[in-house]
Amino acid sequence: MSDITWEDPFCAEGNNCFRLGTDSDGNAYIAVAGDEDRYLTDSIEALRTLIRDVKAGKADHLL
Template sequence: MTEITWEEPYCGEGNNCFRIGTDDEGNGFIAVLGKEDRYLTDSREALQQMIRDIKAGAADHLL
């Protein structure tokens, strides 16, 4: 299994917190704080999911 190094969470007042991480090979990952075991990788699907989350208001503090 890939060992991911997570950065400090990005949080907004009253919003979900997201974490961004990388592995030893330089791949990128994003997850909701507390659900790091259900991460997305730096793929088209990850970008689509992030856009859906932003539209739903879950990540508006990242804009």
């Protein structure tokens, strides 16, 4: 597995902070900030879809 490059944490008001990451193999990662050893992974397109749905209010209860 390639090394994960993590972005700066994203913190919404009143919610946990999370981080997004990518690797050179085209995988995307999401983890709670400070606990990057425990993450979910999928394709970059799947992560983009999740983020779009969250921003659209379709899945805000997940965060």
